[in-house]
Amino acid sequence: MTPGNKSPNPAEVDELVQAADAVFFAMRKARSAGADRDAGLSLPQVTMLEPLAAEPELPVGRLAAAADVSIPTATRMLQQLEGAGVVARRRSPEDERKVLVALTPDGHERLARLLAGRRARQAEAFEAFSPAERRQLVALLRRLVPVIDSIG
Amino acid sequence: MTPGNKSPNPAEVDELVQAADAVFFAMRKARSAGADRDAGLSLPQVTMLEPLAAEPELPVGRLAAAADVSIPTATRMLQQLEGAGVVARRRSPEDERKVLVALTPDGHERLARLLAGRRARQAEAFEAFSPAERRQLVALLRRLVPVIDSIG
């Protein structure tokens, strides 16, 4: 109730919810699409590994946070990626509770290739919005997050 | 390339992607939350059953489309809902390929209760935006969908 805005009417609410759902469905579809033909990594995998492009070694929990995923989910995904030769895992010498994850040379190469391609597509895709619209969009999307949280 | 907008710079792209991801994560979290304590239905289930609040009986494919989900996923969810006594399924007499799904009286009552509560929360939550902002948000979200598709 920050501002004393009047409650939107039902038709307006429907429009908003449908529009937000459409965005969600589009992103879900993109994620559930199979692994990239070229580099053989799925979008959830890329999201999780992305911090390793800059940092040589990170613990499981840090990668789970990057992907906004639970620790057990990260564990399983990383076990598979290890089997596929994309990452290596080892116990941290300083803290034996931690498992440090690093990209293999092959994994690093694949990830870099994928990220480069993705960033280029992103930059091009967002040309659909004017600079002013991009600013509006960022601001509105950020404010949308707590709204969604409050609906549950 | 409808307008000749200049490509956004990398920092701008990151902002946009992060903001969109945050919305996606918020919606995913809402969906993955367990079934409603009161009515015992999860958000994906509600999304799938919603058309049955207005229509007495619909085929599986129609409900799959409503939830933007594949037919096998709808099949499995509806089998579970049948086991839970929420819906009844029967072969269509006119077209023996179709399986018609209807809410049980109990299911109808539970769904109606849930939808009413959800709509109230939605209306209240979107008071966080002014009427002008709501219009902007709907317009921008709709334009965001094809952008996401093109990044894929």
Added chain:
DNA sequence: TCCTAATAGCTAGGTTGCTAACTATTGCTT
């Protein structure tokens, strides 16, 4: 009339998400 194509759904098996319950360290507190 058949034969083929299209439609509707199910089964099987894989990935990505979760919580609950467990093990193993580390660190704090007495």
Added chain:
DNA sequence: AAGCAATAGTTAGCAACCTAGCTATTAGGA
């Protein structure tokens, strides 16, 4: 020094997503 709480991951098992491949029915020609 002992013991307990906090932290980091793993395992196990469930829900919700997918594609591929199957069966059964319907519909539309040759």
